[in-house]
Amino acid sequence: MIEAGPAYAAALAQMHAVAFPDEPWDEPAFATLLGQLGMVCFIESRGGFLLLRTVLDEGEIITIGVTAPRQGIGRGLMLQAIGDAARRGIRKIHLEVAQQNTAARALYAALGFAQTGRRKAYYPDGSDALTLCLELEG
Numbered sequence: 001m002i003e004a005g006p007a008y009a010a011a012l013a014q015m016h017a018v019a020f021p022d023e024p025w026d027e028p029a030f031a032t033l034l035g036q037l038g039m040v041c042f043i044e045s046r047g048g049f050l051l052l053r054t055v056l057d058e059g060e061i062i063t064i065g066v067t068a069p070r071q072g073i074g075r076g077l078m079l080q081a082i083g084d085a086a087r088r089g090i091r092k093i094h095l096e097v098a099q100q101n102t103a104a105r106a107l108y109a110a111l112g113f114a115q116t117g118r119r120k121a122y123y124p125d126g127s128d129a130l131t132l133c134l135e136l137e138g
């Protein structure tokens, strides 16, 4: 597991295209994201990435994806982000997930994320987004 900076934008774009074939984010998009204040990025060498944005004592998972599913990479990335957030004094981690994304929802539920809301017809295909939150111990 490495903590990645803007130099990894091209590698991130390649992995993102595999994990999200319908909505790839390109290299410039990642370069911009990684240059933002409070952005932390983890890359798993077996094929996975996670971006976490922190503002004061709150965090948001901006994206997570793996290129080799069901090998524990997603869980490892989430645990890394949660541990990192806790060390930074983060109290809550937010994220949003498509209602029909059963794999991601199962992962988040197993880690203790709870639903806080629903954004109706949030995605271009008309599906809803669920907002989830994990409260960290103070």
Ligand SMILES: CC(C)(COP(=O)(O)OP(=O)(O)OC[C@H]1O[C@@H](n2cnc3c(N)ncnc32)[C@H](O)[C@@H]1OP(=O)(O)O)[C@@H](O)C(=O)NCCC(=O)NCCS
Pocket: 019, 020, 064, 065, 066, 067, 068, 069, 070, 071, 072, 073, 074, 075, 076, 096, 097, 098, 101, 102, 103, 104, 106, 107, 108, 110
């Ligand atoms: C969601 C995602 C990151 C999970 O990563 P992963 O490395 O495959 O997940 P892991 O192997 O760490 O699995 C951890 C847990 O997640 C759940 N899970 C993962 N894939 C699942 C699937 N296809 N169906 C049901 N549950 C699943 C299980 O609870 C699993 O625990 P278990 O293996 O002990 O049963 C991956 O499926 C992915 O990249 N999806 C495409 C991109 C995406 O949708 N990202 C999330 C956007 S909100």
